[in-house]
Amino acid sequence: GDGFGYDVLSYFPSGEKKYIEVKSSSTNFSSGFIMTHNEVEFCKQNLEVSYIYCVTIPFISISKSIQTIRSQDLFRMKKFTPTKYTVTYRI
Secondary structure: OOOOOOOEEEEOOOOOEEEEEEEEEOOOOOOOOOOOHHHHHHHHHOOOOEEEEEEEOOOOOOOOEEEEEEHHHHHHHOOOOOOOOOOOOOO
16 A cells, blocks of 8 residues: 555565565656655665566557666665655645
8 A cells, every 4th residue: 555665565485575666657767767755765674675666568569568676776876866845834
């Protein structure tokens, strides 16, 4: 469910938990993808066992591609750019 920081709970062959965040697009991911603050924080806390699956399903084709990214690789490369802020203002 929303709020967990991942979409799918899976398991490695060893029985260890594997957390999967799924991102989908009808085009490639060359311009990146959006992750919520909660998803980023969850990945930071679970570097060894969290993965992002980028699924591309083009509109004009029935074929799809899936690219798997280890969270620890994203954080090692420092590929995160803050793009949004939520401002709470009370009058």
